[in-house]
Amino acid sequence: MSRPLIGVSTYLEAGARWGVWELEAALLPVGYPRLVQRAGGLAAMLPPDDPEHAAAAVARLDGLVVAGGPDVDPVRYGAERDPRTGAPAPDRDVWELALIDAALAAGVPLLGICRGMQLLNVALGGTLVQHLDGHAEVVGVFGGHPVKPVPGTLYAAAVPEETTVPTYHHQAVDRLGRNLIPSAHAADGTVEAVELPSPAWVLGVQWHPEMGDDVRVMRALVEAAGG
Numbered sequence: 001m002s003r004p005l006i007g008v009s010t011y012l013e014a015g016a017r018w019g020v021w022e023l024e025a026a027l028l029p030v031g032y033p034r035l036v037q038r039a040g041g042l043a044a045m046l047p048p049d050d051p052e053h054a055a056a057a058v059a060r061l062d063g064l065v066v067a068g069g070p071d072v073d074p075v076r077y078g079a080e081r082d083p084r085t086g087a088p089a090p091d092r093d094v095w096e097l098a099l100i101d102a103a104l105a106a107g108v109p110l111l112g113i114c115r116g117m118q119l120l121n122v123a124l125g126g127t128l129v130q131h132l133d134g135h136a137e138v139v140g141v142f143g144g145h146p147v148k149p150v151p152g153t154l155y156a157a158a159v160p161e162e163t164t165v166p167t168y169h170h171q172a173v174d175r176l177g178r179n180l181i182p183s184a185h186a187a188d189g190t191v192e193a194v195e196l197p198s199p200a201w202v203l204g205v206q207w208h209p210e211m212g213d214d215v216r217v218m219r220a221l222v223e224a225a226g227g
Contacts (some may be wrong), residue, residue: 004062004225006041008032009096010027031210039218048091051098058102063109063225066116077122082130109201117204124177141167147192153183154195160218165207
């Protein structure tokens with residue numbers, strides 16, 4: 001059987017260095033493609049592009065991952081910027097929102113990771129909490145905490161038990177977007193996963209599965225993409 005092609009959105013970063021070169025580069029932490037590969041898929045990087053090309057890009061994919069990264073610009077959900085919110089990444093916001101819209105319109109299986117989950121919520125008209133304590137306790141260091149699945153959800157079908165996950169975020173879902181339902185929570189009640197009801201395969205997780213050993217969430221995406 002052929003492996004499903006899973007597109008993963010990427011960063012554009014200035015000043016990347018390799019050898020004698022220091023240039024702008026399309027970057028993606030290697031944990032993302034490795035997780036796709038370990039889960040049985042083929043990984044393709046999707047750097048920011050003209051949003052008009054998003055539907056054509058998604059049409060060539062079997063599944064889509066919107067990766068983690070910088071904070072979503074509060075202007076996207078009509079909020080004033082909190083002083084603790086990071087610098088905006090407008091090109092990436094526009095491109096990834098277009099990818100999400102295209103995947104939802106085409107019924108392409110979609111997994112949002114951390115920022116990707118937050119952007120999915122914003123794409124569907126939801127809002128974000130711009131800062132919460134306790135989920136990224138040391139700057140630049142991944143932590144971990146347990147998340148509990150909501151029975152009967154897409155996430156619970158993939159991961160039925162409470163699991164400790166690798167986490168690094170300071171923002172979270174506030175008002176849920178259209179038709180989204182919570183499918184996992186942290187002990188403090190923070191929404192840790194969201195999804196759309198069947199028959200869609202659309203899931204967002206607040207943590208970073210690419211930083212751990214559990215492939216079940218990504219495998220569920222790959223299986224849906226191959227179906």
